[in-house]
Amino acid sequence: MKDEKIDVHFILNGRDTTVRFDPSLRLLDVLREELFLTGSKEGCGKGECGACSVIMNGQPVDSCLIMGYQAEGATITTIEGLLSDGELHPLQEAFIDCGAVQCGICIPGMIMAGVALLDERGQKATAGLRSEPAELSLEEIKYGLAGNLCRCTGYVKIFDAIRQAERRLQADQVAAWDSGRLGAAQANATIDAAARERYLPQTLDEALTILAQHGAARRALAGGTDILVKAKDGLFPTRALFDISAISELHGIVDQGDRLWIGSGVRHGEVARSELLRLHALALVSACALIGGPQIRNRGTLGGNLANASPAADSVPPLYTLEATVDIVSLGAQRTVPIEQFFRGPGKSILQPTELIRGISFAKRPNLKGAFMRLGQRQAQAISKVSLAGSAVLEGRRFRYLRLALGAVAPTVIRAPQTESILLNDDWTPKTLRAACQAIKQEAKPIDDLRSTREYRREMCSVLLERVMVALTGPP
Amino acid sequence: MNIVGQRARRPDALDKVKGTARYIDDMALAGTLYAGVLRSPHTHARILRLDTARARQMPGILTALTAKDIPGKNIIPLIQPDQPMLAETEVNHIGEGIALVAGEYRVAVEAALAAIEVEYEPLPPVLTLEEAYEQQRIMAHWKIRRGDVKAAFAQAAIVIENSYHTPYQEHAYIEPNGMLAQPDGMGGVTVHGSMQCPFYVQKAVASILGLGLNQVRIIQMVTGGGFGGKEDAPSVPAAMTALLAVKTGRPVKLIFTREDDMTVMSKRHPGWIKYRSAFTQAGELLAVEVLYVLDGGAYATLSPAVLWRGINHAAGPYRCPHAHVDAYAVRTHKAPCGAFRGFGEPQIVFAAESQMDLAAEKLGMDPLEIRLNNALEVNDETITGHRLAGSVGLKEVIRKVVTAADWSAKRQSYAQSCAGSVRRGIGLAACYYGVGLGSLGRFLNPAGANVLVSGDGSVTLAVGTTEIGQGMVTVLAQIAAETLGSPMECVRVLPPDTSQVPDSGPTVASRTTLMSGNAVRAACLEIRGRMKPLLEGKSLPWADQVRLCVENQVHLAAQGWATPPKTTYDPETGQGEVYITYSFSANVVEVEVNADTGEVLVTRIYSGHDVGKVINPTTGEGQIEGGALQGLGYALVEEHAVQNGRIINNQFSTYIIPTAMDTPEIMPIIVEHEYAWGPYGAKGLGETPIIAVAPAVTGAIVQAVGLRLFEIPATPERVWQALRRKEAG
Numbered sequence A: 001m002k003d004e005k006i007d008v009h010f011i012l013n014g015r016d017t018t019v020r021f022d023p024s025l026r027l028l029d030v031l032r033e034e035l036f037l038t039g040s041k042e043g044c045g046k047g048e049c050g051a052c053s054v055i056m057n058g059q060p061v062d063s064c065l066i067m068g069y070q071a072e073g074a075t076i077t078t079i080e081g082l083l084s085d086g087e088l089h090p091l092q093e094a095f096i097d098c099g100a101v102q103c104g105i106c107i108p109g110m111i112m113a114g115v116a117l118l119d120e121r122g123q124k125a126t127a128g129l130r131s132e133p134a135e136l137s138l139e140e141i142k143y144g145l146a147g148n149l150c151r152c153t154g155y156v157k158i159f160d161a162i163r164q165a166e167r168r169l170q171a172d173q174v175a176a177w178d179s180g181r182l183g184a185a186q187a188n189a190t191i192d193a194a195a196r197e198r199y200l201p202q203t204l205d206e207a208l209t210i211l212a213q214h215g216a217a218r219r220a221l222a223g224g225t226d227i228l229v230k231a232k233d234g235l236f237p238t239r240a241l242f243d244i245s246a247i248s249e250l251h252g253i254v255d256q257g258d259r260l261w262i263g264s265g266v267r268h269g270e271v272a273r274s275e276l277l278r279l280h281a282l283a284l285v286s287a288c289a290l291i292g293g294p295q296i297r298n299r300g301t302l303g304g305n306l307a308n309a310s311p312a313a314d315s316v317p318p319l320y321t322l323e324a325t326v327d328i329v330s331l332g333a334q335r336t337v338p339i340e341q342f343f344r345g346p347g348k349s350i351l352q353p354t355e356l357i358r359g360i361s362f363a364k365r366p367n368l369k370g371a372f373m374r375l376g377q378r379q380a381q382a383i384s385k386v387s388l389a390g391s392a393v394l395e396g397r398r399f400r401y402l403r404l405a406l407g408a409v410a411p412t413v414i415r416a417p418q419t420e421s422i423l424l425n426d427d428w429t430p431k432t433l434r435a436a437c438q439a440i441k442q443e444a445k446p447i448d449d450l451r452s453t454r455e456y457r458r459e460m461c462s463v464l465l466e467r468v469m470v471a472l473t474g475p476p
Numbered sequence B: 001m002n003i004v005g006q007r008a009r010r011p012d013a014l015d016k017v018k019g020t021a022r023y024i025d026d027m028a029l030a031g032t033l034y035a036g037v038l039r040s041p042h043t044h045a046r047i048l049r050l051d052t053a054r055a056r057q058m059p060g061i062l063t064a065l066t067a068k069d070i071p072g073k074n075i076i077p078l079i080q081p082d083q084p085m086l087a088e089t090e091v092n093h094i095g096e097g098i099a100l101v102a103g104e105y106r107v108a109v110e111a112a113l114a115a116i117e118v119e120y121e122p123l124p125p126v127l128t129l130e131e132a133y134e135q136q137r138i139m140a141h142w143k144i145r146r147g148d149v150k151a152a153f154a155q156a157a158i159v160i161e162n163s164y165h166t167p168y169q170e171h172a173y174i175e176p177n178g179m180l181a182q183p184d185g186m187g188g189v190t191v192h193g194s195m196q197c198p199f200y201v202q203k204a205v206a207s208i209l210g211l212g213l214n215q216v217r218i219i220q221m222v223t224g225g226g227f228g229g230k231e232d233a234p235s236v237p238a239a240m241t242a243l244l245a246v247k248t249g250r251p252v253k254l255i256f257t258r259e260d261d262m263t264v265m266s267k268r269h270p271g272w273i274k275y276r277s278a279f280t281q282a283g284e285l286l287a288v289e290v291l292y293v294l295d296g297g298a299y300a301t302l303s304p305a306v307l308w309r310g311i312n313h314a315a316g317p318y319r320c321p322h323a324h325v326d327a328y329a330v331r332t333h334k335a336p337c338g339a340f341r342g343f344g345e346p347q348i349v350f351a352a353e354s355q356m357d358l359a360a361e362k363l364g365m366d367p368l369e370i371r372l373n374n375a376l377e378v379n380d381e382t383i384t385g386h387r388l389a390g391s392v393g394l395k396e397v398i399r400k401v402v403t404a405a406d407w408s409a410k411r412q413s414y415a416q417s418c419a420g421s422v423r424r425g426i427g428l429a430a431c432y433y434g435v436g437l438g439s440l441g442r443f444l445n446p447a448g449a450n451v452l453v454s455g456d457g458s459v460t461l462a463v464g465t466t467e468i469g470q471g472m473v474t475v476l477a478q479i480a481a482e483t484l485g486s487p488m489e490c491v492r493v494l495p496p497d498t499s500q501v502p503d504s505g506p507t508v509a510s511r512t513t514l515m516s517g518n519a520v521r522a523a524c525l526e527i528r529g530r531m532k533p534l535l536e537g538k539s540l541p542w543a544d545q546v547r548l549c550v551e552n553q554v555h556l557a558a559q560g561w562a563t564p565p566k567t568t569y570d571p572e573t574g575q576g577e578v579y580i581t582y583s584f585s586a587n588v589v590e591v592e593v594n595a596d597t598g599e600v601l602v603t604r605i606y607s608g609h610d611v612g613k614v615i616n617p618t619t620g621e622g623q624i625e626g627g628a629l630q631g632l633g634y635a636l637v638e639e640h641a642v643q644n645g646r647i648i649n650n651q652f653s654t655y656i657i658p659t660a661m662d663t664p665e666i667m668p669i670i671v672e673h674e675y676a677w678g679p680y681g682a683k684g685l686g687e688t689p690i691i692a693v694a695p696a697v698t699g700a701i702v703q704a705v706g707l708r709l710f711e712i713p714a715t716p717e718r719v720w721q722a723l724r725r726k727e728a729g
Helices: A027-034 A090-097 A107-126 A138-144 A156-171 A179-183 A193-198 A204-217 A227-232 A268-273 A275-280 A282-290 A302-308 A316-321 A417-424 A430-443 A454-473 B013-018 B106-115 B129-134 B149-155 B198-209 B235-248 B258-264 B303-312 B345-363 B367-374 B394-405 B407-415 B439-444 B472-484 B512-535 B542-551 B617-636 B693-705 B716-727
Strands: A006-012 A015-021 A053-056 A059-062 A075-077 A219-221 A241-243 A253-255 A259-263 A325-330 A333-338 A343-345 A356-363 A369-375 A386-395 A398-407 B033-039 B045-051 B061-065 B097-103 B117-122 B138-146 B158-166 B178-183 B189-193 B216-220 B252-255 B271-279 B285-297 B322-331 B422-435 B447-453 B459-463 B491-493 B557-562 B581-594 B600-610 B665-671
Touching (some): A015 A027, A053 A107, A138 A156, A156 B617, A204 A219, A204 A325, A253 A275, A259 A275, A268 A302, A302 A316, A302 A356, A316 A386, A398 A417, A398 A430, A398 A454, B033 B235, B033 B258, B061 B235, B129 B285, B149 B271, B158 B345, B198 B216, B235 B252, B303 B345, B345 B367, B345 B693, B367 B394, B367 B407, B394 B422, B394 B581, B472 B512, B512 B542, B581 B693, B600 B617, B600 B693, B617 B693
Parallel strands (some): A006 A075, B033 B252, B459 B491, B600 B665
Antiparallel strands (some): A053 A059, A053 A075, B033 B097, B061 B097, B138 B322, B158 B271, B422 B581, B447 B459
């Protein structure tokens, strides 16, 4: 299969497009080198700078963290597709008017992220979820652009440009420019048979068959936000990868009555936006809303976050506090393990090369509150130095349920059982909180690394505990 | 004036928002080969054996080269002849190039690099600034001997003495370095690339290939950020690709990965400053005694010049009658440090401004008062004994920023709110910046411009300085239109091409508006002068003016040449009129410090600048906002982690720069004290915005939590540690 190319079909800037390319190419390479659309830029190749942002199925994504074949069936808009009959998009106009452009290398990606933000805002307004004419707040703008680094402008005039475009879109009564519009012609071409067999399994069985046949020589790829970074560092060849995003069995957030089930392919952004999860897993929703920037949240999956087995993974501590179980499958077999037994160390889990995570599930608890707090090196796109999730049911002054889990202070995410029992066994008072704050420092086993120090991390556990407890229940 | 001073739109913005602007990686030529560089894994080692025979034979590989294949001199020509393009016998830092490969495919190049056989004998490295200073591994030394320092300290009411440390800073331009070289078919070579200084690149390529300057043509592509990082450093990849192109007869492209870029390309020098200041009881700065040491890395590159600018501004923008300063750049076995916005000033200004705050504190004065007491004014002398004849807007800048910030009220109210977890503080710092290269770089100082008015009234400018995002194209088009009397829309600024204009020096030192602006203006004045007799008494639209002149055979093209006023310098005393003029700046910064976590949140930056004359307020504000945020990164988060001489945070996930969510409110303030020799009175603005941010931040932290940091960045860990030590007594 060394030199074999594959056909991939997608809708690109409103046109049905079929491209034949080497399966080791990323979407960014396909755009730039096969289609000569060089507006998307490569600043890092690791999903950090956002210069390669495109809009895929209505959401901004980093095209450097998507394998070319993952675009199969997708609707993609690049900076080149923003012009409409030669006219600039109002946001492009606004970038010029506001002086938001300097060296320009980040600008195509920044504009794509901005267009997605304005689209989302427009769609919400149309759906009545957002009251007109309330404008995007500065915080919303910053959050929407947090996945795009700019080193020239200090972002100030970029914020101005977003606001100006928003006003113009409103004034002109232009329904926010809908990137989905360009996708009106559904890509319904049949998937290339070779591509399907090697890179694009469409069912769980097809994916598990690949793993059963090749074991560790192949690796499942979903969001790609970790695995493609490792591939770029040469840890394994991109040809080993295959995409499991299209497998419907891995998707969905399902209310099973007494339990909730989340497919492993559910993305952080979906979690963050889910009303159902907000009701039953607030800690998880809060954590997923803090991961990366928009582009990373729109790609990274819950299953991927587990499989990557980082002790700093933000989605994991909340799952500990929900006492989630991990639903693992291989060809002809399946097993369910409590999440605390899933991880074995940094980058290590019990997942076998022939297995996939199908989903995660946890019991619904009435009146469950949840919170997630973390400290990072900056406000967005930060890997946690230390994180703490809490889920709790408080009745009167007593906790009926309380689970706390710490991230980035041990080889895996850990629960804080001593601290929990102090809080569970006594009334919720300032004194209990003080005792708990002391206890949690003893439960953390942090190390020194690039992001922080052992001592700092240990002490911050108690600061985060106070914040989490106050967020869960209000002050004692 | 109709056009100068207006918020004209950037002519380069349209292509940039459409994604059609062409950066080097967007350029494709048929038959282009990929270049690969074999880099040293050692900080310091002898090369015992280097064999490319096997690599040369590999499929898809056209050539594999070492230093032996260099036809000219294996030296990057700059200040000192110490840096080879490819290491020959010894490697001196991790990532130093030792061999080159060109091949048809990326994978082939990777495989060939792996097939090059190298044997090293590791040698003991010197890895820290302190070690290098102790061993006197000095690559440059400058001094100031001014007044009678001993006597001044003897009569001082107070003496403040401290030691300061500042970190590496990465430029973190979003476009990595890249070059594409091709043989020109006439025995020469043409190189396109991302760069600030085409003429540096030209000299390097010519010298390494043994070609005449007229055989080496350098064209700047649209460049995705520089900040000093693309001043001299691009000469190395340019020469590498040029050598490969000449040897293979094919176009050769080299685009850096982010990791390679951060590992080997230049960065801001880590600094160590021992600073003693003497003040009178009235808060008058009497004298400074300073030791300023920069970690230059393995090769001198621009370190002597960076150090020189630092020492010339060692006391900050204040009168300082007595000074004894020694500045050293020392040699370590790490990647060379070089130019970075501010160019040796941010390090020493962090120390100098902290000293000012400490003196104020000791004397019971307001940080504002002590600065106003000492601020340079017209007819005052700088630390180099330069008597300032005019264009000194420092006091107005300081007054404007403190007024905008409501300094006194906030200073008072924040002082009373020092309980609870989140505590607020406000800080002030000022700086000045000698515009242009000064007497040390005087041979590079002139700039040229060719201006061509075509028969349809369109105007073409060719200049030798570069657009790197700062707004040069816009500003020069405004100056040309203003001077010619044409609409700005008629003016097109060509990409810099060394074959089209005289060597105009580098695009650095906040000199571009001043130098290229004057050259453009001179050429336009000449053309206007030739047009004038025909237009006497007529009021015609521009296009008709041009038509009339063309019909009358008027020569509508001219070359402008700007040579700056004389500067002086005495290396024994460090005294002289070292720069032609100075820009002045002050920042007020507001912070919220979380005493539990040590997190410092900067909420507002009021950033004021005397720029002489602002040619375009929008691009001017852009420089201020961007510089302020880059300065904020320097103050709060940015630093390189180095283990055994290896930079371990060499990507954007680990080298942290501010995101949109880290951006405070930034209030740019522009003050205009016109500079007589400047085009329409303009001085320079590129660098002042970054210089005095860090000391304003640390000054604000002092008010918030009563803690003075002598080392930046003010990371939560560092602030929290210091708070704990303070509480422990």
